[in-house]
Amino acid sequence: MSLKIINENIMRSNEDYAQKVREQLKKNRILMINMISSPGSGKTSLLEKIIPPLKGKVSLAVIEGDCYTAKDGERINVLNVPVIQINTQGSCHLNAATIHQVITELELEKIDLIFIENVGNLVCPAAFDLGEDYKMAIVSTAEGSDKPVKYPMLFRDSHITVLNKMDLLEHTDFDLQVFKQDIARINPDNRIFEISCKTGQGIEQVVKFFLTQVKK
Amino acid sequence: MSLKIINENIMRSNEDYAQKVREQLKKNRILMINMISSPGSGKTSLLEKIIPPLKGKVSLAVIEGDCYTAKDGERINVLNVPVIQINTQGSCHLNAATIHQVITELELEKIDLIFIENVGNLVCPAAFDLGEDYKMAIVSTAEGSDKPVKYPMLFRDSHITVLNKMDLLEHTDFDLQVFKQDIARINPDNRIFEISCKTGQGIEQVVKFFLTQVKK
16 A cells, blocks of 8 residues: 555545534634744734633634643633643644544533644645644744745635734834735635734734634 | 554665665765754755855755745755755655655765755754664744754754844744753764854854864
């Protein structure tokens, strides 16, 4: 059996599980977002900022993916929302089989919105469908404006992009115009939010956006 | 054939090729460094800073790994050193078979030092031995000080860690003491360089370090 066939089998099996997850979400009218970014772009910080204002209005849960630690899960846990921590034991992405397995631990009929914080990596997480409604790319101004061109799959498949650390913009060489143009070229439907988890800039807009997206 | 056996075969085959690369390097007394970081931590920027002062004293070459583009290779090319660009077509890491294949394109007997810029990712590149003398981790102050704890394999296997964007330190919550303590706990032999590719801080020390390491 060649490696190519094995890889195809992995992707087909993943797609089967993603479909099962999608059916569970549909049945329970749940919106699920797959958050993808490099390590340190601010996925957990963004959740820390948007969960408190969302919490009073919708019922939400978080699935945390990390290679080894539960550090991010612990940060979310203090916000008093259901959190499931998945340790991938070195794997660089989450897969749909794992999501299908853990999602049953949540009281799905009571939940409106699930955020999945994927493993910090711009490459493989973009290739694995988790059954989410859509992917959200998070990048920071400190990473440079060339990320859309270098990791086009993520920006092509993301419905929204959050550009974090706007407070650092003036201290970096980040070219906002190039960044926006490149995303618009790769995926004109990808909506960009400019935010700063440090100063709070743009957080309200992200919160409002998710409130318009929930299904019940 | 189970997936586990396939994975073991991949790693064994990679180790065989890494050994072949190591033999070629040894024969030609070449120092080879495998640079690993998140996207946007500053691998290419670091090369842009250290290559000009190194170039007059040692003969060097660069192998650039990227998913799709040749943008980094083009940035190095203007420095007038031999560059080989590898596009992994979506794979999130370089492997030793590819290095073994491309390294013969270089005039090895004339080269003292090879930098490999791996695909931007903290997870998988750390697991694939490329036959290098050692790995160099690059992180930036904008990414947060929790990276050693969250990606311990990289810091355990790296001989040096370059902490870039020291110019942004005062604008971030990065805890330098925690960062250093965590690295020292994971790998006491991992030497840390605090640098800024923007201001030039620490670049001279990195250059001096590599000059003491070359083998001819």
